[in-house]
Amino acid sequence: MDDMSPLLEMKPKYTRSHPQSIFVFIFNLVCTYHAPSPPGSEQERLEYAVNSKRRALVITLRWANTHSYLLQEEPAALAFLEELYGSLSNDSRVLRALKDLVPDLEKIIKLHSEEAKATKKKTLLRQFSNGEERLQKKQPIRNQDDILLKVYCSDHTYTTIRVAVAATGREVIAAVADKLCTTEELVLLHLSSAGEKLMLKPNDVSVFSTVSINGRLFACSRGQLSTLTPHPEQEGPTAGSMSTFELMSSKDLAYQMTMYDWELFSCVHEHELLYHTFGRQSFRRTTANLDLFLRRFNQVQLWVVTEVCLCGQLSKRVQLLKKFIKIAAHCREFKNLNSFFAIIMGMSNPAVSRLSQTWEKLPSKFKKFYAEFESMMDPSRNHRSYRLTVTKLEPPIIPFMPLLLKDMTFTHEGNKTFIDNMVNFEKMRIIANTIRQVKHCRSQPFNPDICQPNKNQAEVRGYVRKFCVIDNQRALTQLSYRLEPRRT
Amino acid sequence: MPEQSNDYRVVVFGAGGVGKSSLVLRFVKGTFRDTYIPTVEDTYRQVISCDKSVCTLQITDTTGSHQFPAMQRLSISKGHAFILVYSITSKQSLEELKPIYQQVLAIKGNVEAIPIMLVGNKSDETLREVETKDGEAQANQWKCAFMETSAKTNHNVTELFQELLNLDKKRNMSLNIDGKRSGKQSRAERLKGKCSVM
Ligand SMILES: Nc1nc2c(ncn2[C@@H]2O[C@H](COP(=O)(O)OP(=O)(O)OP(=O)(O)O)[C@@H](O)[C@H]2O)c(=O)[nH]1
Numbered sequence A: 001m002d003d004m005s006p007l008l009e010m011k012p013k014y015t016r017s018h019p020q021s022i023f024v025f026i027f028n029l030v031c032t033y034h035a036p037s038p039p040g041s042e043q044e045r046l047e048y049a050v051n052s053k054r055r056a057l058v059i060t061l062r063w064a065n066t067h068s069y070l071l072q073e074e075p076a077a078l079a080f081l082e083e084l085y086g087s088l089s090n091d092s093r094v095l096r097a098l099k100d101l102v103p104d105l106e107k108i109i110k111l112h113s114e115e116a117k118a119t120k121k122k123t124l125l126r127q128f129s130n131g132e133e134r135l136q137k138k139q140p141i142r143n144q145d146d147i148l149l150k151v152y153c154s155d156h157t158y159t160t161i162r163v164a165v166a167a168t169g170r171e172v173i174a175a176v177a178d179k180l181c182t183t184e185e186l187v188l189l190h191l192s193s194a195g196e197k198l199m200l201k202p203n204d205v206s207v208f209s210t211v212s213i214n215g216r217l218f219a220c221s222r223g224q225l226s227t228l229t230p231h232p233e234q235e236g237p238t239a240g241s242m243s244t245f246e247l248m249s250s251k252d253l254a255y256q257m258t259m260y261d262w263e264l265f266s267c268v269h270e271h272e273l274l275y276h277t278f279g280r281q282s283f284r285r286t287t288a289n290l291d292l293f294l295r296r297f298n299q300v301q302l303w304v305v306t307e308v309c310l311c312g313q314l315s316k317r318v319q320l321l322k323k324f325i326k327i328a329a330h331c332r333e334f335k336n337l338n339s340f341f342a343i344i345m346g347m348s349n350p351a352v353s354r355l356s357q358t359w360e361k362l363p364s365k366f367k368k369f370y371a372e373f374e375s376m377m378d379p380s381r382n383h384r385s386y387r388l389t390v391t392k393l394e395p396p397i398i399p400f401m402p403l404l405l406k407d408m409t410f411t412h413e414g415n416k417t418f419i420d421n422m423v424n425f426e427k428m429r430i431i432a433n434t435i436r437q438v439k440h441c442r443s444q445p446f447n448p449d450i451c452q453p454n455k456n457q458a459e460v461r462g463y464v465r466k467f468c469v470i471d472n473q474r475a476l477t478q479l480s481y482r483l484e485p486r487r488t
Numbered sequence B: 001m002p003e004q005s006n007d008y009r010v011v012v013f014g015a016g017g018v019g020k021s022s023l024v025l026r027f028v029k030g031t032f033r034d035t036y037i038p039t040v041e042d043t044y045r046q047v048i049s050c051d052k053s054v055c056t057l058q059i060t061d062t063t064g065s066h067q068f069p070a071m072q073r074l075s076i077s078k079g080h081a082f083i084l085v086y087s088i089t090s091k092q093s094l095e096e097l098k099p100i101y102q103q104v105l106a107i108k109g110n111v112e113a114i115p116i117m118l119v120g121n122k123s124d125e126t127l128r129e130v131e132t133k134d135g136e137a138q139a140n141q142w143k144c145a146f147m148e149t150s151a152k153t154n155h156n157v158t159e160l161f162q163e164l165l166n167l168d169k170k171r172n173m174s175l176n177i178d179g180k181r182s183g184k185q186s187r188a189e190r191l192k193g194k195c196s197v198m
């Protein structure tokens, strides 16, 4: 972000809206590239030309690399790159000092124009796919892709509609109304398993991506609103899956969870962090990949709570706690801090932490591990404990994403974007720093050889990708009290 | 709210464009439209009577495209009864039912106890590619029931669903609840429905 600062500073008042800023940015680069040399000796004039062209080119390359596939959504950006390439090819014959940049620019253009052609064909996604698609390697979700959405009605029937990933609430409602052949005015809402209704606004973008784990999209008339009840399948499982995963090694489980997290994390575009922070409505861009990654955090956390609360036998419950602590330890070893924290936060959920009979029976060795892990979550002094741990790690790292987002949100909410009609670059630099941390985490590719797979890998892989959970805290607390009633 | 467990689940399969959605919409809403909107997966509910009490008939209208094999498997395992639709104007559409039937067989095991209806839709069309006797022959081979329908002219549509329910010998089901109309049935159809209650 801050790489652009010298250019944007020149014309701050045009930067308020996103689509314009890209043109301002390109315009400035073109000006810099073609800047006429001031009077002077031939040598001086050449040097000046080479310098300004190099500057423009280096920034262009960095800018293109940061945008990556998003460039394909901006025809102006691709056209600009091609034009710049034309000028560079000509100039580099005279100004040999520019020669080394030719292949770099060529590579970027080739990649994007080929991909842009290939992705003209839309990809069709299932709503945060259930079942088999989850086993395929993840590709980033793009704005131009189509998604299939299941929208429920008050009688619990559903209709599946196909809309663009970036579709607004209004567009989704129109598609549903068309499908149901109704002229009645419909409202779109998110209904959680606990029955909480969240009305989705007509202007909301990409409404599906923030659907909670067991939440569903509903459409109904205003009159039906008060009668809406969650679909029975939103309640989640009635039996735990311990008998399945107790047979799997903790290391294998942690490994496959890490592989999955890494896939999800890799799909998150840096810009999604910005859209998330500044509000994706104003960009009209999806944050689906980021939302999926955040959703996974919640899912892992709820998996821990659900399994414990559905385990009726005290001794088995102790086994479960031990298992989760072991999985968490392996996650940390694999530098997967996202799942590591998810597990520990699951264990510290009141529905689990209050089970004193279970915790009492936990061997002291495990209690010590847990205490150490929990201390890493200590939020005091702005999560100092966690931050120290991370700085000691070498990439690849899967970061604890919710904290990074919190940092960005705090920066955003605590600082004005414009001061005296000028962009507040101090704020932009702080935000850029957080993004740089994300960049750093994945600056090295994930090494799949860190674990020697057992023969049941496929089974483990399938299991960790579809945890069935209860996401209703009240239901979980009730189950917990049934396991170990309040002591009187 | 109707309970999941109380549902009687019927799944409609068939190639794209044979008129699965049209049949279901004609049955549930009494409407027909000429425009073609491909389906992904939709469900509908209708209250019916079952063993002297009421239960819900849940109809799953599936996609005719081959993009989603996993969805098909899931619907088969959850379904109680199946409607396999082809269009009498397309021999190809009857061919395309074969792998679907095989899959039902594979997942359900013994299909003889499972209500299956082979349906030749668009019987109003004059450009026929599949003769009635060819449909019957296929049904005989599959040991399932057979019917020709038209969603457009509302020919045999209610009958299709009532006959399908009659095929289930474990339950005694009827589209009529206590003699009252359910759905949009004509008087004649209602009478027929009554007659079929065993
Ligand atoms: N003449 C005639 N046309 C029909 C009949 N039933 C459906 N159609 C027409 O056939 C086309 C396809 O009907 P649909 O019901 O959408 O087909 P479908 O089997 O649901 O197709 P998919 O959802 O893509 O699998 C539409 O244009 C209907 O109007 C019928 O009985 N007679």
Ligand SMILES: [Mg+2]
Binding pocket: B020, B021, B022, B037, B038, B039, B061, B062, B063, B064
């Ligand atoms: Mg259809």
